[in-house]
Amino acid sequence: MANEFPFEISPMFEGERVRKDDMFVELGGPKSRGFELVKAAAMDEIEDGGFKLIGPDISKMEEGSRHPFAMIYRVAGKLIEPDIEAIVERRNHDFQNYIQGFMHLNQRYDVWIRISKDAIKKGLNSFEQVAKATMMLFKNELNFIEKIDATFITDPDEVERLRGDAIKTYEARDARTRGLHDEDVDVFYGCTLCQSFAPTNACVITPDRISLCGAINWFDGRAAAKVDPEGPQFAIPKGEVIDAIGGEYSGVNEKAASLSGGEYTRIKIHSFFDSPHTSCGCFEVVGFYIPEVDGIGWVDRDFTGIAPNGLAFSTMAGQTGGGKQVVGFLGVGVNYFRSPKFIQADGGWNRVVWMPKNLKEKIKADIPPELVDKVLTEENVTDLKSLKESLEKSQHPIVQRWVKEEEVPEEAHVEASGTAMSGSGWSIPSMQMPAGIPMMPMQFSGGGEGVKLSFKNAKISIERIVFKNKEK
Numbered sequence: 492m493a494n495e496f497p498f499e500i501s502p503m504f505e506g507e508r509v510r511k512d513d514m515f516v517e518l519g520g521p522k523s524r525g526f527e528l529v530k531a532a533a534m535d536e537i538e539d540g541g542f543k544l545i546g547p548d549i550s551k552m553e554e555g556s557r558h559p560f561a562m563i564y565r566v567a568g569k570l571i572e573p574d575i576e577a578i579v580e581r582r583n584h585d586f587q588n589y590i591q592g593f594m595h596l597n598q599r600y601d602v603w604i605r606i607s608k609d610a611i612k613k614g615l616n617s618f619e620q621v622a623k624a625t626m627m628l629f630k631n632e633l634n635f636i637e638k639i640d641a642t643f644i645t646d647p648d649e650v651e652r653l654r655g656d657a658i659k660t661y662e663a664r665d666a667r668t669r670g671l672h673d674e675d676v677d678v679f680y681g682c683t684l685c686q687s688f689a690p691t692n693a694c695v696i697t698p699d700r701i702s703l704c705g706a707i708n709w710f711d712g713r714a715a716a717k718v719d720p721e722g723p724q725f726a727i728p729k730g731e732v733i734d735a736i737g738g739e740y741s742g743v744n745e746k747a748a749s750l751s752g753g754e755y756t757r758i759k760i761h762s763f764f765d766s767p768h769t770s771c772g773c774f775e776v777v778g779f780y781i782p783e784v785d786g787i788g789w790v791d792r793d794f795t796g797i798a799p800n801g802l803a804f805s806t807m808a809g810q811t812g813g814g815k816q817v818v819g820f821l822g823v824g825v826n827y828f829r830s831p832k833f834i835q836a837d838g839g840w841n842r843v844v845w846m847p848k849n850l851k852e853k854i855k856a857d858i859p860p861e862l863v864d865k866v867l868t869e870e871n872v873t874d875l876k877s878l879k880e881s882l883e884k885s886q887h888p889i890v891q892r893w894v895k896e897e898e899v900p901e902e903a904h905v906e907a908s909g910t911a912m913s914g915s916g917w918s919i920p921s922m923q924m925p926a927g928i929p930m931m932p933m934q935f936s937g938g939g940e941g942v943k944l945s946f947k948n949a950k951i952s953i954e955r956i957v958f959k960n961k962e963k
């Protein structure tokens with residue numbers, strides 16, 4: 492099959508990354524606009540294999556340039572109905588990554604593509620080649636697709652115009668789960684698509700928790716399992732409820748153990764700290780624990796700045812991904828903020844202290860009204876000191892979790908050297924520091940004064956201590 496195309500096509504290219512220096516052109520991504528969309532159509536509407544390009548082709552693009560980009564596929568077949576659109580759409584990511592020299596990241600309105608210089612040298616010079624290869628893979632791998640056509644768009648105005656319609660489609664898909672909750676169903680759905688790069692990851696998709704890539708909701712999982720029972724999405728019978736608040740079910744635990752090869756045996760769907768959901772790398776948003784205020788911040792892919800803990804999205808995403816349960820970080824889909832069970836095991840919205848302004852705007856209607864002004868953004872605070880001060884000033888509910896220093900018995904104080912946030916009358920909150928939280932570099936202001944750490948009811952285990960002479 493590869494002879495038809497000037498590039499190789501194989502799942503072995505899935506993990507291939509096109510770095511900036513090796514890139515011929517960038518499409519969509521954080522510095523431009525893009526989207527991908529699959530729509531169900533009637534058989535007689537589609538000319539199988541048809542392709543249309545609106546805007547300049549690859550051969551007309553300059554090396555190193557960046558362009559808006561949209562991909563719209565229409566699919567038809569006896570088993571095809573609108574419920575299946577999201578599942579087919581998600582596979583665009585896999586199939587395009589099979590193309591050597593073509594890197595596809597993210598999903599929906601976040602797609603980010605790079606084509607390598609090597610691929611161009613080998614003869615990739617038209618989007619038609621990419622579209623034909625992708626459509627061939629769609630039909631080979633998803634045999635319920637009987638006909639498919641594709642429209643790719645690089646014209647900036649057209650991408651912008653149609654992106655609005657695409658977003659309405661995504662919203663309509665997600666809105667279907669609003670009236671349905673975990674307790675209303677006996678079956679959840681799982682997805683292993685991302686195990687190709689995160690082998691122990693197993694997404695659990697429930698009515699109250701959309702997939703962390705944000706592309707597959709419970710209805711999508713159900714439709715996929717029905718139409719393609721041997722495919723990567725499958726039913727997970729819930730089994731017994733073990734923890735209704737945390738969202739722990741015997742059926743999910745059994746599946747988690749088998750899918751992770753025994754690496755983990757428990758998943759609490761609505762918990763941030765205790766047996767959290769695994770995070771592969773496709774998450775739309777990363778949640779990060781901020782021990783200095785005992786709160787949780789969230790940062791999305793579009794945010795290019797630095798969060799109050801001194802870290803960028805990319806640094807925290809690197810820490811979070813890989814298919815592990817990383818206590819202290821959690822990948823989620825944007826729609827999970829709209830869930831009535833949103834991290835309910837850990838206080839829900841009362842625990843949220845910070846998120847980028849644009850993300851907050853997106854989900855503002857779903858933040859409890861009394862907290863809207865108390866969840867801070869980069870416009871209010873820039874570091875941990877100002878975060879703590881603003882939370883205290885606004886009397887964010889998190890403040891109730893803090894312990895005034897004078898309430899901590901003197902013998903519980905531990906003196907240490909280094910830099911950290913210190914403030915009069917305030918100490919690290921009274922929570923048990925969740926086990927397993929990885930050490931991350933933090934940004935502090937007002938360093939050089941030493942630090943006083945207060946631990947209460949804390950267990951500290953140290954694997955190794957190295958003593959060194961102090962250099963003079």
Ligand code: SF4
Binds near residue numbers: 683694702703705706
């Ligand atoms: S993030 Fe989860 S639901 Fe989305 S494609 Fe990957 S495994 Fe599937």
